[in-house]
Amino acid sequence: MKVGDKITWTHCTQRGKTIQFSSREGKIEHLTETNVTVKYRGKLVHLRPDKVRLKGQRLELTEMIMGKWS
Numbered sequence: 001m002k003v004g005d006k007i008t009w010t011h012c013t014q015r016g017k018t019i020q021f022s023s024r025e026g027k028i029e030h031l032t033e034t035n036v037t038v039k040y041r042g043k044l045v046h047l048r049p050d051k052v053r054l055k056g057q058r059l060e061l062t063e064m065i066m067g068k069w070s
Contacts (some may be wrong), residue, residue, distance in 0.1 A: 003028050006055040007038060007046060023059055 001007065011024045026040035036052055037052065038045045053059060 001028060001031060001049070001052070001054060003031055007052045008055050008057070008059055009052045010060045018030075025055060032062070061070070 006025065006027055008023055008025045008031060011022050013020045013022075026038035026045065027049060028036060029039050030037035031049075034049070036047045036049050038047060038052070051060070
């Protein structure tokens with residue numbers, strides 16, 4: 001990954017007993033070994049590098065449901 005790449009990640013929210021997963025997409029603004037700063041809807045979001053994927057790759061949620069190698 002490098003600055004300027006489009007990436008995706010799975011965002012999880014919880015309200016009471018309900019857990020909601022959504023796919024989010026943004027563009028890398030800054031990258032270090034321990035942090036990725038992504039521009040998402042005009043705001044900067046800080047994520048861990050192991051939680052993001054290049055756009056077009058399988059999301060964590062897909063792998064969890066379908067299996068890693070299917």
